[in-house]
Amino acid sequence: MEFRYLGRSGMQISAITYGNWLTHGSQVENDVATQCVRTALDSGITTFDTADVYANGRAEEVLGAALAGERRESLEVFTKVYWPVGPGGRNDQGLSRKHILEGIDGSLRRLGMDYVDLYQAHRYDVFTPLEETMQAFADVVRAGKALYIGVSEWTAEQIREAHALAVELGVSLVSSQPQYSMLHRIIEGEVVPTCEELGLGQIVWSPIAQGVLTGKYKPGEDYPAGSRATDESGGASAISRFLNDDTLTRVQALAPIAGDLGLSMAQLAVAWVLQNANVSAALVGASRPEQVAENVEAAGVRIPDDAMKAIDAALGDVVVSDPAQVARSTPRKRPA
Incomplete structure (x- = not known):
């Protein structure tokens, strides 16, 4: 496993971070999720990311149970706050002081831990003054319930404003968690340069583009049974924008590039x-333990410059890179 510093902080994390999420919270899914966590540990992963909203708290419970008995100081555990949890009442969401302070206590209770290493704002809250949000995060850190703070899917301007407040409050805003993949590069224009300047590191989600970059979706063919594209509970809508024949055809052109490097497409x-x-x-997430083991093999791999150019040429204009799209992740109405 390769380890990297999280932004300009002194904390090192595993370059492959395991994302723990559950959609239904059934016993079968919980058992598989636990097996995936154990495989992650066996593969050298020490960093685990979850959120209170995943399966309405069940994902945190499953992760906490799977990590029970591990030396806490040898792990880096991240969670997030913003989306509705619990019964979905008026204050069970957003980044108000009330929700953040209640949210961290709920997350720690479900995880069975005294603190998390990173507490992240799952989205930007346009309805709560940023000063209120950052003061609440600072108080979470000062109470010893989180060591660092981060954000997810914030624009460069939002990150800059939050960082300035964090400096005033004397707490460490160290990370951004955006979507990023070969097909979805919207952070490169503004978010990445801003974070490089301010000392934030990216913890990127969906690097395999919801599974599209594995090559398992073929143009003109039915979707594989049990795949995300067939999940009508939400997975299908999330992946649909990648499932056009042009994109899928171009993705297939990556197979020989991966093969020449001795890598799977994932x-x-x-x-x-x-x-x-x-x-x-x-x-990276996983629905089977073997997927975890496969993804870990990407740690430490250096793709030659000629292969990077070949990837760009293969994908061409199906790549999404407009930095203005970052702002679309900010909800404009209450998520209730």
């Missing part, structure tokens, strides 16, 4: 995001 995709110097970790 490993190539994960290694590609790790090639960005501002990326501290690639966040």
